[in-house]
Amino acid sequence: MVRRVLRAGLGGDTVKGALTRPNDALPDLFHDPMPDRVEPCLALLASKVPAGPDWAYEVKWDGYRLAVHVELGANVRVVTRGGHDWTHRFPSIVAGAKRLGVDTAILDGEAVVLDEMGRADFGALQRALGGRGGKRNAGEAMLYAFDLLYLDGHDLRRMEQVERRALLSHLLSGLGGPIRFSEDIAATGAELLDTACEMGLEGIIAKSRRAPYRSGRGGEWLKIKCVQSESFVIIGYEPSTVALGGIGRLALAARKGDGLVYVGGVGTGFTQASATALRNQMDSLATPKPAVSMQGRRQTYRWIAPALVAEIAFRAWTDDGKLRHASFKGLREEADEAAVYEIPA
Template identity: 60%
Template structure:
């Protein structure tokens, strides 16, 4: 990556608007946000001391080490069962689009960053500044992955603000890989004689536990070949605690290599993608369920 790009943590973008008539959270299209629980962030915007301000950022929940935790955010906003509250979220702001009557979207990112840094630098609380790092992209990405973060956003400093996916920024994610026992499949509803999704398991001590499914990364031929091989080892009783309507269960003799983004708090694979079927000669060891997902 060229040195004119910067790396930042980012997930779902959101915009916060505050004016003299009140505050409201909106999406990138300007419509009112349907996401609950951001009143504490709107209150923090009032304390910034500006009549009108539009920030681009994202709500995150940080773990004990100060890292964004997507699973905790889902729990805080009600997307997953759990005992968390939306007030745990903070807005990590990474861009400034409008300030006290001035439309800043036509200015280059380097100028917008200078302005937002004067407003939010060293600020703690419910609105914080997303850190900007100018560095070699490959080296930065390696450090980010080593820290267990999800990746970086690389942006060109000389570009104006443009919504949507443009060539002005890149999303570069970290990924993990592991070998998982295939314990069943869901038949394809679009292709006769093929699987639609593999059901996977990891080890927990001496037992296998269900860790989710994978439905991407296959060729049409692989989908059919897998169904043929799995049908030869069908079993009426699943080897893991799992009841799924329409699923076909198999003996856990085949192992798949899976690439995935992260583990969820519930011990499931996030953003899983099939890479290949491991051959018996590989002696592949089935992945161990991490303690956080136990």
């Protein structure tokens, strides 16, 4: 019934009515309990852009994945990918959610801070939050919403992606402010990827228009990147008397089987503030031995317990399994549940 109602009114008054008068417009639909949390649908990394009319394309936003729960209109919760309550850390998004004019809803999206070119800046977002484990709030953050999972008593996850997106578009139409609709881009996937790379963006997301919303990494959503970006464990650093924050280079590791393996280092991408804060955190985790085998490596490194996870941008892998042209983007929060890159055993 939900699908039939939406197909009859996509882009018309039926969809708008379902948003503004849900109880009148959809009187024969049963009420679905509102889930306390929804495990997010995750994008599977792909090397090529899928083509054809069954795929829609969006910009890949570089920030923190969030679910925004609106409960009884004025009560708003902001939940991270890892299930942590970060409502207090995104006051602007909370304020925007209270203006939606719905009784209940769950929006899926990405919190970002934009740079002067209008690009999502992960480092700026982290600085706004006070760094990893910081206590500040990101008042300047906005949410690019790309899916609608629940609306006024109805669980929308079983509906097709194109239908959920139509409802979300109408919900956000004309509102402006800190919650914005992540638009489909009217171009072929290959054209959009080329443009995104030219603009210095991270990449694009391709989504199956007819797929329901499924938690996990099932392939209905694909991510195609301009520059690779993954999470790695910091296992040590090389001190420097001239580099920012005294960090000459970080030593990084990825998961392999039940352990960790060294994948190279990174010495760029820091600011004075981020490097100084990172140095202080690393010094508090000092340990006499590295967490992985470092035979033949320089002994000038200071080793730390493998407790910090860094987001690293890089161009490629070398033939011996090391990162090439790597750059530090920031530390990942435990609440963001960023998975450490895993090398096949």
